[in-house]
Amino acid sequence: FIFFPLLGFSVNTLSMFGLVLAIGIVVDDAIVVVEAVIHHIEHGLDPVAATRQAMKEVSAPVIGIALILSAVFVPVAFVPGLTGRMYQQFALTIAISVLLSAFSALSLSPALAAMLLKPSKPMRGPLGAFFRGFNRVFDWATRGYVGVARILVRRAMITIVLVGVVIVFSGLIGRQLPAGFIPDEDQGLLGVNVQLPPGASLERTGAVLTRVEQIVAKTEGVDSFATIGGFGLVTNTYQPNFGTVLVRLKPWEERHGPALHVRGILATLQRQFIAIPEAIVFPFNIPTISGFGASAGFKFLLQDRSGTLSVEELGANARKFMAAARQRPELGNVFTSFDPNYPQVKVNLDREKARKLGVPINDVFQAMSAALGSAYVNDFNRFGRLYRVYVQAEADYRRKPQDIGEIYVRSRTTGTMIPLSTLVTIGSVASTEITTRFNLFRSVDISGAPARGYTSGQALAALEAIFAETMPKEMGFAYSSLSYQEKTAPPALPTLILAIVFVFLLLAAMYESWRLPWAVLLGSPLVALGAFFGCWLMGYDNNVYVQIGLIMLIGLAAKNAILIVEFAKAKHEQDGMSVEEAALESARLRFRPILMTAFAFILGVVPLMRAAGAGAGAQNVMGTAVFWGMLVATFLGVFIIPGNFAFVERLGRRHAPSRARPAATPEPAVHGGHA
Numbered sequence: 001f002i003f004f005p006l007l008g009f010s011v012n013t014l015s016m017f018g019l020v021l022a023i024g025i026v027v028d029d030a031i032v033v034v035e036a037v038i039h040h041i042e043h044g045l046d047p048v049a050a051t052r053q054a055m056k057e058v059s060a061p062v063i064g065i066a067l068i069l070s071a072v073f074v075p076v077a078f079v080p081g082l083t084g085r086m087y088q089q090f091a092l093t094i095a096i097s098v099l100l101s102a103f104s105a106l107s108l109s110p111a112l113a114a115m116l117l118k119p120s121k122p123m124r125g126p127l128g129a130f131f132r133g134f135n136r137v138f139d140w141a142t143r144g145y146v147g148v149a150r151i152l153v154r155r156a157m158i159t160i161v162l163v164g165v166v167i168v169f170s171g172l173i174g175r176q177l178p179a180g181f182i183p184d185e186d187q188g189l190l191g192v193n194v195q196l197p198p199g200a201s202l203e204r205t206g207a208v209l210t211r212v213e214q215i216v217a218k219t220e221g222v223d224s225f226a227t228i229g230g231f232g233l234v235t236n237t238y239q240p241n242f243g244t245v246l247v248r249l250k251p252w253e254e255r256h257g258p259a260l261h262v263r264g265i266l267a268t269l270q271r272q273f274i275a276i277p278e279a280i281v282f283p284f285n286i287p288t289i290s291g292f293g294a295s296a297g298f299k300f301l302l303q304d305r306s307g308t309l310s311v312e313e314l315g316a317n318a319r320k321f322m323a324a325a326r327q328r329p330e331l332g333n334v335f336t337s338f339d340p341n342y343p344q345v346k347v348n349l350d351r352e353k354a355r356k357l358g359v360p361i362n363d364v365f366q367a368m369s370a371a372l373g374s375a376y377v378n379d380f381n382r383f384g385r386l387y388r389v390y391v392q393a394e395a396d397y398r399r400k401p402q403d404i405g406e407i408y409v410r411s412r413t414t415g416t417m418i419p420l421s422t423l424v425t426i427g428s429v430a431s432t433e434i435t436t437r438f439n440l441f442r443s444v445d446i447s448g449a450p451a452r453g454y455t456s457g458q459a460l461a462a463l464e465a466i467f468a469e470t471m472p473k474e475m476g477f478a479y480s481s482l483s484y485q486e487k488t489a490p491p492a493l494p495t496l497i498l499a500i501v502f503v504f505l506l507l508a509a510m511y512e513s514w515r516l517p518w519a520v521l522l523g524s525p526l527v528a529l530g531a532f533f534g535c536w537l538m539g540y541d542n543n544v545y546v547q548i549g550l551i552m553l554i555g556l557a558a559k560n561a562i563l564i565v566e567f568a569k570a571k572h573e574q575d576g577m578s579v580e581e582a583a584l585e586s587a588r589l590r591f592r593p594i595l596m597t598a599f600a601f602i603l604g605v606v607p608l609m610r611a612a613g614a615g616a617g618a619q620n621v622m623g624t625a626v627f628w629g630m631l632v633a634t635f636l637g638v639f640i641i642p643g644n645f646a647f648v649e650r651l652g653r654r655h656a657p658s659r660a661r662p663a664a665t666p667e668p669a670v671h672g673g674h675a
Helices: 003-007 013-042 047-071 081-116 125-154 157-176 202-218 262-273 311-325 351-356 361-373 401-406 456-470 481-488 492-511 516-521 525-538 544-573 579-604 616-655
Strands: 189-195 222-232 237-249 280-285 298-304 331-336 342-349 375-382 385-391 408-410 417-419 424-431 436-438 441-450 475-479
Touching: 013 047, 013 081, 013 544, 013 579, 013 616, 047 081, 047 492, 047 544, 081 481, 081 544, 125 157, 125 579, 125 616, 157 525, 157 616, 189 202, 189 262, 202 222, 202 237, 202 262, 262 280, 280 331, 298 311, 298 436, 298 456, 298 481, 311 331, 311 441, 311 456, 331 456, 342 361, 342 401, 351 361, 361 375, 361 408, 401 424, 441 456, 456 475, 456 481, 475 481, 492 516, 492 544, 516 544, 516 616, 525 544, 525 616, 544 579, 544 616, 579 616
Parallel strands: none
Antiparallel strands: 189 237, 189 280, 222 237, 298 441, 298 475, 331 441, 342 424, 375 385, 408 417, 436 441
C-alpha cells in the first residue's frame, strides 16, 4: 500500500486482486529458507550453523526467483490501452510484493529461523504417528520420483520430446478456447430496454412498461426497480417510443445457484418478455467496467464511408444487416435505434413570400419554436422566491399539424399579424428520428450481446462476417465502447514471448551462460497446457485474465526450475559431481520445497476459483487458469527439469572447445556453468 500512491494506483478491485494472488507467492521465499535450515538441523548442525549453511545455498535462488518474478512483468507495464492498464495493476502489485518478500526472506527469515528452530524430538501420540506416517509416505514418494527422474536424466532426449508434445497440445487446446475480453460480472444490477414501433406515443410506451414492471416484480431474485419512460439507456436517446427499467437484485448472499445469478435472471426475463409482442423488450447486463457504454455486450457501427447514400439507402442497408444478424446463433438481442420510418411533419417555408410581406425568416422559426415547444421570457419575484416565465401554446392548440398554420407573426413593414398558413405548406414525411455520426461518417448504431454459450470474440467475428457478406463497398464499420477496446487490444502472444525473452536474458546474466536458461525455460509450456486445459474444462474463454495468469505462471514455473537448476549447477561445478548425479541430487533435495511452495500458491488460489458475488467472474477465470497451470507445471515439471538440465549440459559439453591440459594432470569433467 505504501507504493500505490507513488505509482498512481488506488485501492481498487484490480490492485486488491493482485494482492490476493501475491499472498500465495510471497511466502515461497520464506518457505525455501526455512526448509533449508530444517534440512541442515536434521543432519546435525546447530540452528545458527544450519542457518549460515542454508543461506549459502539458497541466497542465489531466492534472489533469482525475485528478479525473475519481477522481470516477467516488465513487458506488460508498457502495453497500451485498457488492457495495458489492467496488466499494470496486476504486474506492479505482484512485482513489488515479490521484491519485498525476497528482502524479508534474506533478512528476517534467517534471523527468526536461527532463533526459533530447534532440533526436533520424536513426537508421541496420534499427532506423532500421523507425522511419522506422512514422512514415510513422502520418503517413499521421493524415492519413486528420483527413480523416474533417473530414467529421464539418462535419456534426456525424452524430456525434449515431451516438451514438444506439450507445446503441440497447448496449441491445440488453446485454439479450442473461444476468444474473449473481460468476463461479465454479477454486479447486483441489470436493465431492461423497451422499444416500440416508430411514432408510438409515450402513453403506449407507458402501457408496455407497466407490463414489464409486472413481470420484473414477480421474478425471483429481484429486490427493487425503477422505470423511465421516453428514454433509452442503451442508446442514450430521448424518444417517446423508448423506455428503460433499472433493476436492483437482492444481495449476493440471498441468491444461491445459477438460476439466481445475473445470467440466470437475464435468461428468465428474456423468456417472459417474449409474451409482449407489441414491443422489442430485452434485459441486459451492466458493463463490467464503468465508462464503456451503458450495457454489456457489443457496439457495432455501420458507416456510410462514401457520403453519398441517402437516409433511405442507409436504412435499407441497416435492415439487411439486422436481418442477417438475427439469424446468427452467436448474436443475441441485436437492435438499433436507427429507423428511417419515423413519421414526421415537414414544414416548407415560402421565403420569397415572407420577404415580400416583411416577415423575417428568423421570426417564423422563433414563433414555431415558442408555440410548439417553449421560450424563456423573463423572471419575477413573488413570495420571496424567483420564478421563471416561459411562453408556450396550450396543448389543445398544438395537437394537429394544421395548428401550425394558426400561429401568427408580425410583419416588420405593415405591423399586421400574419398567419403562418399564408407562408408555409405542411406535409407528412418519414425519416429517421436521430442521425448518428461516428468519426464524421453518418452511422447506424447497432447494439447487442453474445448469445448464451458464446463469447464476445465470437460475436465480433460473426458481425464482421455478416458485414462482408451483406454490405456494399460504400459501407464501412467501426466499434465503440468495450468492443473498441477489445478489437484494439494488442495480441497476447507477443507480450508472452517478450516476457519469456526478459526472463531468458536475466537468467543468462545470472548464470553467465546462454544454455542454462534453456534448462529453466523449457518447462514453461507446461503452464500453458495446464491453464488452457483448466479453462477448457470449466467452459471459460481465453480472456485478459487468462493472459495475465499465463504471464505470472511463466515466472512461477521458472521459480521451480531455478530451485533445481541452481542447486544442480553448484553440485556439478563446486562439488565435482557428474551431470547425472548433480541433477538427481538436486531433484531429491529440492523436491520437498518445490511441492511446499507450489501447494502454498495452489491452495491460495482455491478461494478465487470458488469466489461468488461482486467480481467473481474475473476471480473464477484467473483462479482456474493459475490453479491448473501451476498444478500441471509442478507435477510434470519436477520430472522434466532435471532431464532438461542434463540435456543442455551434455549439449554444451559436446560443443565446448577443447583445451590443452598438462599430460600429468587428468582432464576433469567439463563444468557446465559457462558457455
